[in-house]
Amino acid sequence: MKEFIEYILQFGDLNQQQLDLISQKATELNLPKDEYFSEAGKIAQQVGFILDGIVRICYYNNKGEDITTYFIDENNLVVDFESFENDIPSNAYVQAAIDCKLLVFSKKDWRELLDTIIPWEAIAHKISTKKMKQKVDRRSRLVSEDATTRYLNFLEIYPNVVNRVPLSYVASYLGVTQSSLSRIRKNIR
Missing domain, CATH: 1.10.10 (Arc Repressor Mutant, subunit A)
Structure with missing residues (x-):
């Protein structure tokens, strides 16, 4: 959790009570190699923070070949923001390229943080803009x-x-x- 707190504090200030609330909402997820964090055709339901491992963003072309468009490694957020924020099906897969350990926030908990912690929306916006x-x-x-x-x-x-x-x-x-x-x-x- 320490890595995630350090990461988000780069984008804005939060007090200890806010940090404690964020910590309470996070759960750990082990994502084995080749497993999907989110899938094309489905609405993204969670935001992750990679503690250990690498995920790749990919899609399948019309020949059935998988095309990697992006990698995300440790100490970075992973989410299909467009799908997550707009409740629309994703057009890409987010797959563990190697075994991964993540902190995960459900959509419900993420939105609760947005509603409860005033600076959270600005922090999330700065992160997504940078990414x-x-x-x-x-x-x-x-x-x-x-x-x-x-x-x-x-x-x-x-x-x-x-x-x-x-x-x-x-x-x-x-x-x-x-x-x-x-x-x-x-x-x-």
Whole structure:
């Protein structure tokens, strides 16, 4: 819980009573590798904070191939905000890339925190704005670069991910085949 408290306090001030209420609402969840935190076609029902592990955001294209669009590692929130906030079905899967341990807030508890703690909405908004900007920045860098440059940028953006998740997920994120990724990695060394 300490990590989560430190994380949210970067975005605003809360008193001890507010922090205690937040702590009471959180539950721990162990999410085994390959399990889904939320699924496409369903409405996101929870907000998570990753204590240990990495999740990936992915979807299936019209050929049935899964495409990784984003990774989220420790000390970050994980939620499909659009689905969660607007009660609409998600268009992506949030899947444990490795075994994960999360703090989880149900939609009911999250909304209760929004209604009870005045600064909570501003904090949540700052977090989602920062994450959205990061997501756009990370993806836009991949569009116009060659595969080797994309891989080098991936290493810079996600330094704690590459040696912990299956290379198929990294290849999917980069838009290359696994054999191409192996060649790129071999040529860099």
